[in-house]
Amino acid sequence: MSPVERRLLAAACLTTTLVPISSTMIAVALPDVRDDFGLSVAAAVWLVSSYLVVTAASQPVAGSLGDRLGRHRLVVFGIVGFGAASILGAAAPTFEIAVAARCIQAVCGALALVNAAATVRTVLPAERRGRAFGLIGASATLSAAAGPPVGGIAVAAAGWRGTFLAVLPLVALALITVLRWLPAGEPDGAREAARSRFDVVGSVLLLGTLSLSAVLVNQLAAERPATLLVGLAAAATALAFLFARQERAHPQPVLDLGVLRVRAVAAAGVAIGASNLAQYLVLLAVPLLIEGHTSSAGAGVILAPMLVGSGIFAPIGGRLADRYGRRAPAMGGCVVLAVAMGGMVPLDLHENVVLTAVLLGLAGMGLGLSTSAIVTAGAEALPAAQAGVAAGVSSSSRYLGSILGTSLLAVLVDSGTGRPVFAVAAAAAVVAALAAAAFVQDRPVR
The missing domain is CATH 1.20.58 (Methane Monooxygenase Hydroxylase; Chain G, domain 1)
Known part of the structure; x- marks a missing residue:
């Protein structure tokens, strides 16, 4: 990659981290939120669910707006708004205001994330996209997995409000890199799109x-x-x-349902949504399942192997996708994830800490290998002029899986064991593997 491409990719990766880390950081704080406001588990989970719902709904809107109005300005606006909403959440006097702050975070994060990814899609040539989206996928997976450990430290230092404050240094760094390194040019067709009526x-x-x-x-x-x-x-x-x-x-629909007839787009959406459902179930359920046996920081440490595995293997998955095509690493990574989740079904998390850590590391490996290949296939399944739409569909699918996983959380953890959680996660990983095996394309649309 040229220096310009590397700087562009660095800006996109930093921007990408904002939404996932804020999504999962709150996981270890849910017990504190529940106790502070006197809520049930199902009610406290709305601090996560509302964020995911609004993020998913905003993704295609953000992509469409970027195609129309220009991506650079929306990335900058999104990052600044995300930081402001984080401050509001930290100061929230009621649970309702905290949820409102999370919703504002979600809208602004969607504007920044989707348009940064769409910029990478339009600037980089096909032969380097797999590696690029591998690094972007690594950033998203790393930040999602880093959320619980960082959140545990933040909760220990400042209570659940610390999870809002902890993201502010990352916001500042992302803003600086975007202003310096993200191209500010207008996307192809932006002027024509801007004259059309928004949906x-x-x-x-x-x-x-x-x-x-x-x-x-x-x-x-x-x-x-x-x-x-x-x-x-x-x-x-x-x-x-x-x-x-x-x-x-x-x-000019906000979500062109016609693109779902493109096999690679639909398959990538199913695969990324199902694998993200498995990931979020684990990240959110583990702190609740081990509550009373360890601290918030301890829960973050138990989840840390997923961070290491995904961080190591996401760039490897991207390079494999460039060399061998998108299908093989996408399918193989999902199979590894399914094996890891299936292995956790019979475990008692309190008595099998070492084996739990090994299996979580294996799950992170599977996520790293598969995610970059799936995201790349979905992003390049449409022409460059529709990069924003493609990025929006892919990101929406990711968060639809997260929404379903989060919404199921209260039902699945009621049993007091992890068996239902990990059984559902394993089944979701199998669905992702089947989608990748059957549909994910190997040849990009240029």
């Missing part, structure tokens, strides 16, 4: 569909009346139908 109705319907779906799954843990659950399901289905009809009719 506001579609954006609202997408947010409503995702929100109601998350509420529905979350309420299963609260043992609500069947009539309420049926009503929520019907409302979510109706909104999904209205959203699909709106997107087919609008000339």
